[in-house]
Amino acid sequence: MTAAPQHEDRRLEDVSTAYGRTDRTTPSRDRERVSYDRESVHAMLDEGYVCHLGFLRDGAPVVLPTLYGRIGERLYVHGSTGSRPLRTAQRADDGMPVSLTVTHVDGLVLARSGFHHSINYRSVVVHGTARPVADETERRTALDAIIDQAVPGRAADCRPADAKELAATAVLSLDLAEVSAKCRTGGPNDEPEDLDLPYWSGVVPVAPVYGALQPADDLRPGIPVPGYLADFRRA
């Protein structure tokens, strides 16, 4: 077998398992922390449901927290048709340039030196163009995905949007094309000459913990806790 076909095979595999690297997804430092692996990106996205969406307003950046949902290689965010980002996107013919970031904080890293203090984290940054979703079927699917992103199984267990609610809700889509993930794990990276300093050093782990369910004040008696909420996000 010659070298060429092997090389081609590997390239094909690269295309399917990783996002292409672009200038703005190539960091200027800490390159060892960056990944373009599709599965890792999907896993980080699927663990979350709140993103920080950056867009321009009058030429200045605005960053707002918002819910999101993922279906395959597409993310969705939603909002009132009257809200700023949604109105901005509706007005723009070519869609709205955005940066969408999802971050998980895993620990505080305490080094002997102030300089090497850090956090353990995993984050995904998506660059691209957010476009209003006009198709009603895709909008319904997107709204379900946003609910299921936070509570898998919930979308099928609530009243779907009626015509009026659907008309009041705008949905934006953002394709996963220009994407990078960053991850820091492990303990502090102290300088060798600092190791004998008398400072405690290590990691304080942190994770979101979900507490006991708080039923609505007006919850009708006899409605059981659904299966998808039993041991919710305890894995």
Next chain:
Amino acid sequence: MTAAPQHEDRRLEDVSTAYGRTDRTTPSRDRERVSYDRESVHAMLDEGYVCHLGFLRDGAPVVLPTLYGRIGERLYVHGSTGSRPLRTAQRADDGMPVSLTVTHVDGLVLARSGFHHSINYRSVVVHGTARPVADETERRTALDAIIDQAVPGRAADCRPADAKELAATAVLSLDLAEVSAKCRTGGPNDEPEDLDLPYWSGVVPVAPVYGALQPADDLRPGIPVPGYLADFRRA
């Protein structure tokens, strides 16, 4: 006493206890969730240590997670002098327009209708201009503030930056001037006609929980856990 002085007194108090409202800190909807109260903003900022910083790169928005520190009415972020946002800010004569957002997620709100699903959260959005901090004393104070923001008391219990480390670290300041906070609390707001639907409804509370300390592999024996890490963020 006449009405006028009373009115003036109240206005003076407003100035000191609340941030001034501007067009971009006035939301187009959910206005009842917005606050400009200085104390509330400080409390929300002080509970966190990771923000999402939005800035422009080649005219497009970029949102990155980063650590921050607060001293009075000023926030600080830091990074390698080689990193993108820091280089961008250094180049800009008038500073760099940014949006800095801090978000706490407090619960998932499950309503009978998909439309009324929401999250309980508290967030602060700061608009303004980030400027490089040239003064060495202010830079050292800022770096300490960033460490103490995550672990109060830690900055005094580690080796301070040496000249080389200080030269490699850029610090940006952002004044708290154009600021708003948003907050959602409580249970689902269902439509009256949905209350008898057979769906469980309520809130799943969520909060970050800090786990058992993980000492560094190379921690020297005999170094006790410092007081500021005992029951860390358990309150």
